[in-house]
Amino acid sequence: MRIAILGLGEAGSHFARDLAELGLDVTGWDPNPQRALPAGFVMASNNAEAVLNADIIFSVNLSAVSTEVAREVLPVLQAHQLFLEMNTSAPSKKMEIAQILAPSGVQFVDLAIMAPVPPAGIRTPMLASGPGAALFQEKMVAYPLQIEVLQDVEIGRAAQLKLLRSIVYKGIAGVICEAVEAGKAFGQEAYIREQIRSIIGEKDDLIDRFVEGTHKHATRRLDEMSAVVDMLEEQEMIPLMSMATRDQLQKLADKKE
Secondary structure (H helix, E strand, O other), X not given: OEEEXXXXXXXXXXXXXXXXXXXXXXXXXXXXOOOOOOOOOEEXXXXXXXXXXXXXXXXXXXXXXXXXXXXXXXXXXXXXXXXXXXXXXXXXXXXXXXXXXXXXXXXXXXXXXXXXXXXXXXXXXXXXEOOOHHHHXXXXXXXXXXXXXXXXXOOOHHHHHHHXXXXXXXXXXXXXXXXXXXXXXXXOHXXXXXXXXXXXXXXXHHHHHHHHHHHHOHHHHHHHHHHHHHXXXXXXXXXXXXXXXXXXXXXXXHHHO
């Protein structure tokens, strides 16, 4: 089985390594690859070349370029291929990409990555919806992927559930980060940690994981919470808490640049 991976950032490079170790032929493309790739990995000259002979296509680009990537590969896609749209986007964006690719007849999968990719890599839990979801699970049954296929085949459903979950997880992480920062500013970090532990359980290491993870992955989580805000605004909601989480992540991402 031949795999193409479009986007070789943190997630894409981990997937490339793990799939190659499982004995699959892996090729891909990224305009600016910065991470180590496995022995035998074939770097194509562009996205279209990468997908030419692939059975399954993992599109793990940034949401900002996902429609551009779809238009680039459309002329060479074939109906027997599976296209996994894995970018963190609002459901409406997933449906837009599916519509772009529809003339090719490609089997479309809305695939949501439901946890940080390191350290589990390709074994990270994934949620799948869309017309090609069941076929994707069937093709990967011999490999140690954790794929939950939703009974609802609607494109965007997996993205919707991931983003709803993000409201909780990223929102809690944001509150904990601000509380710890405030505790330090007033010389009361021990006190504020005690208050946080009273809610999340006696797990001081969990506080550190929330804080460190938020700072380390601020840029990626910013994209995620921006997608949450888009999704909620499309429902004519005023997502005050999610906008605050997004803005906090924007501040942290700006500091990293």
